[in-house]
Amino acid sequence: MIDKLISKIKKTQAPIVVGLDPMLKFIPEQIQQKAFAEYGETLQGAGEAIWQYNKEIIDAIYDVVPAVKPQIAMYEQFGLEGVKAFARTVEYCKSRDLVVIGDIKRGDIGSTSEAYAVGHLGRVQVGSQRFYGFDEDFATINPYMGTDAVAPFVKVCQEEKKGLFILAKTSNPSSGEFQDRLIDGRPLYEWVGEKVAQWGSGFVGENGYSYVGAVVGTTYPEQGKILRKILPRNYILVPGYGAQGAKGADLVHFFNEDGLGAIVNSSRGIIAAWQQEKYREFGPERFAEASRQAVLDMQEDIKQALENR
């Protein structure tokens, strides 16, 4: 799957992943009204609105980006009906040949991580049959519990040729509270980075990149430089572009000299582009076209930043 991701990045020339993180406030009135007319102002109505909104965006961007990253929290907030919309979204993205990174940030003791891995990336045994659960292509993972919490994910990925992005240095303001603390003279996120390199070392695609990557926030470019060195052949998933404040020039250090090695996420900057002054001309009816334009602008911003580095 890392090879598919890289091949699609090369084809689209866009090291971009679109965060499908729907909030009702991002969704234009016409979609909300239609969903509520059908299902009422209910969780089911909200699930339907999210799904219709996602579908229009996916149809507008599937040919200009390699991947999407639905954040499962934004679906879980609507309970079971939200999770239904998550499952539909993943399935539809795959039918559009997009690589799906499930932003689930799971992690637990061995047998429990195995269940998460099976449900999100692998197949579960039911009697004599095996079934995919949510069937994402990649998943994000929390490393706090150590190797035996991560190993079952690696095992399932090896079986299914799927991949992981493990949290190293996250994009949020208080990420340094624990992640930056020094252990034997080096911050925790570096130790996590070393482990990511180790966890992914035996599992490398044809392009020479590991199936196991790391999450490193755009908002911390200096830390990004260090982790790039620790993880020369691991993909880095970089959140924080756009709404969280980072620009193309802030993230050139996340890329290797070959122009590969990083994929940058933008969520509301793309899916809620129609609400920005810059894309106002599209209006609420053409919100998905605004999303497409925001992708193209982001692609150009990153391209220029990489050329000028």
Next chain:
Amino acid sequence: MIDKLISKIKKTQAPIVVGLDPMLKFIPEQIQQKAFAEYGETLQGAGEAIWQYNKEIIDAIYDVVPAVKPQIAMYEQFGLEGVKAFARTVEYCKSRDLVVIGDIKRGDIGSTSEAYAVGHLGRVQVGSQRFYGFDEDFATINPYMGTDAVAPFVKVCQEEKKGLFILAKTSNPSSGEFQDRLIDGRPLYEWVGEKVAQWGSGFVGENGYSYVGAVVGTTYPEQGKILRKILPRNYILVPGYGAQGAKGADLVHFFNEDGLGAIVNSSRGIIAAWQQEKYREFGPERFAEASRQAVLDMQEDIKQALENR
């Protein structure tokens, strides 16, 4: 909700939480066969089997324990049908007046944590209405991303009078890989413990215990002693009893002198008791009675250990 938990612990005299972590291999043939006869060997069939299995166990134990802890991974492994069974289980436990600790180990940047908090503990706004999503009473939380990842959970808990258990020192073999590393002379889990005390300090129930507790594995009694001191008025959720190897004598240090302050989890030791040599007499048909007996034996083991300390 911390007051309700404590009041139920006193009433049942059982500082015990039953981990509702179903695996198909734990479920007696008669339940699996009935579910598969109705829905086939499908994810739906598996979801039905899990639900029926849980229901019988809940009916057999609801009056002798204060709380249950469904591990959501064990449901997510069956995709959407598994999550349906999770939602039904939570709802049914609440109808039986059990305190429900959602073992979800979520945690993300601010706005995302807010969505998780709303979905699992709070109410989401849909048009002019507000709805509970999964509506657990407590949730487990991963602290790796720091204060702004935890704060939205605390906020929702304050609104809803619900609670949290935050991972400090987990029960798994490799938990020390990061959690035991020294930062300014003290292991990471102590720094996390200090933060848990701080996060929960403004939010205390009538019994003097905070709504915000910590997870500390039974398998690490020495670390438990230290965290007990750092967290004198925070509840400690202690996994690792039974199947993970710990006994009553290993966990007395997690309790305060008042006999409160800790709640011990056992999962397969109770829900799959019928598969143990010790409870063989019950047979697969009476598996739920075996679970009840395992609860009573665990209660006695902890009681004796506390008396002998």
